[in-house]
Amino acid sequence: MPVITGDKEFFKGIGQIKYEGPQTDNPLAYRWYDAGKTVAGKTMKEHLRFAVAYWHSFCGNGADPFGEPTHLYGWNEKGDAVARAKDKMDAAFEFITKLDLPFYCFHDVDVVDYTNDVADNEKRLQTLTEYARQKQAASKVQLLWGTANLFSNRRYMNGAATNPDFHVLAHAGAQVKAALDATIALGGQNYVFWGGREGYMSLLNTNMKREQEHLARFLHTAKDYARKQGFKGVFFIEPKPCEPTKHQYDYDSATVISFLRQYDLLEDFKLNIEVNHATLAGHTFTHELQVAVDAGMLGSMDANRGDYQNGWDTDQFPNNINELVEAMLIILEGGGFQGGGINFDAKIRRNSTDPEDLFHAHIGGIDTFARSLLVADTILRQSEYKKIRADRYASFDSGKGAAYEKGGLSLEDLREYAVANGEPKVVSGRQEYLENLINRYI
Template sequence: MEEWLRFSVAYWHSFRGTGSDPFGAGTIRRPWDDGTESLENAKRRLRAAFEFFSKLGNKYWTFHDRDLAPEGATIAETNANLDQLVELAAELQKKTGVKLLWATCNLFAHPRYMHGAATSCDAHVTAYAGAQVKKGLEIAHRLGAENFVFWGGREGYLSLLNTDVKADLDHLAAFFRMVVGINRYGMLGSIDANTGSPDLGWDTDQFPMDVRNCTVIMKAVVEQAGLAPGGLNFDAKVRRESTELRDLFIAHAAAMDTFARGLKNAARIISDGVMRKSLMARYASWNSGVGARIAAGEASLEECEKVILERGDPKPSSGHQEHFEAMLNHYI
């Protein structure tokens, strides 16, 4: 099961999260954190994180560059701060055996990125993002990261009135071409193992505890032959009211168990083949005749017209959604 469930702990939520939400300040105070942005506090926090990883028993962690070290007055100072923490992280990885699943750059939190990073209207900002990503790739390589991830939380626009969409997309493409030019990795990406609450209007990043959802996810993972070199990253945070350290352990352990149950369910679903058989029956018309020719790119509009003139209108077919849901429930 370990080969399929490549779990990692997200440093930003578990070790930088404070329990704040849109309606209130933070509620979580960790014993290792003195509330400052000093290098000493950053190092103490990182040591606590690796103690947590070791006790939890997971094999991977993930981070944003700005999670690790405080930002300085200049990019040179920022990079120097980062180098100190990366050296400590390398020591801790070697000592514990915990590996870096992926690293990423925070191109969204600082006010300079209010208009985006690669899609900013200010080329100077995009150049800064490029310099930040260059450093991010270098430290990821230093720590043996298996992937590098981009999260475009500020990319896009708020109003079409002041946006040149084509220019933004062109600039984004140019940015990624620069990255590809020095990228050392064969794959970008992972699964963010978190969920939201339908009762609230913002992204709650809760730990995944729903066996049904995890079964569906793991079914997709197994059907595509696994996630490696990606993994299941717990980009999730304990609730604002869950303020004890034991809550952090329980959240991760319970989510791991939920995915493990989902994997077992998914294996049975795929092995039995009943759902697959029903799915293939829905798409049977694509295996022969005009369906096969359309799928192969061999049909023409004239052929489509000829078929309809000869066979008439298509007859309604049921989606049998309730049947599929009942089948899934059988395995859960």
């Protein structure tokens, strides 16, 4: 992939990041991510489908509720909105091509600053869409998915598609239309809906049934428009239980799948699962993955992690190989992503103030996933992992157990079997052995 820069180089002194192998001491090289290496029938690049998140990496400034910005980078310094947006896009494509990654993702307001003028926002986004089209053509970087930010503007304080005011809902529709148009124009492979404020703060002033019906109608309306425009990609819903809203309607994987089934949206929608959102829902990431895989609904993922001491969405870069090996086991056995990939929805810390820190963060996350993929594949090929799980359910593979699975036994039949066969044996689940097995292969 060629490195693409604009009129000026934002990451001076950093060349293209290359694979140098596990023995390298170069912090600006991949130790495990060998994009062309074949693993389980596909290359690493095809398995992992890495994407850079436009918002955290190029819009985040390190500010928090207690302090001013600390990430003072050159692409946000001066000029009108369009000029600054082009600088930011120059920096983004320089960064992505230096990392040699295939994809990026964005919200509409990440690409260019919006005002409250719908027509002006559309014009701004169209201008930057054409600029992005040129960048994509020159670099071969593709858009994994686009989306609209329907949560930051104060008009969305009570939700967007679930807002009690139809006027606000109409603004959300206009914004989604423009974001869909941009995604389609750029050949985006998917489109994401994240209900940042689609929920409630208090049931005292909320008609929950009506709001969820409005959300379903909104998703159908957006989907129908995109299909009419020729969009062939997958639509994703990204579950999150709370924060900023007390309760959000896309609480977790199971809740979203139930919602999609109830409102006849399963055919067009899959799930984009985020690690830190799983934590906030009181689940493990592997739980959320397994629920999605079992339903045939794993579309994509946002890669990050939370802080065990902080109960909010800290969006830190992933670095726990043990947890990611367990995740990659599920993803590999589930057949991989349906349309999506691994998007680094993660941000460098407030006190990581050098542009180079962006590279260290992404390289670390990329290598952790790549190594986890290798370990998971080895476990599936060489260890007892699959046999142990298969043996645990062997009683359902033949005889009365198989008949039960096929619906051939009544409750009376179950009683007769229990009486005839006495007390069951106590059989170990071998949990500690399996945990040790993962560590052994790491």
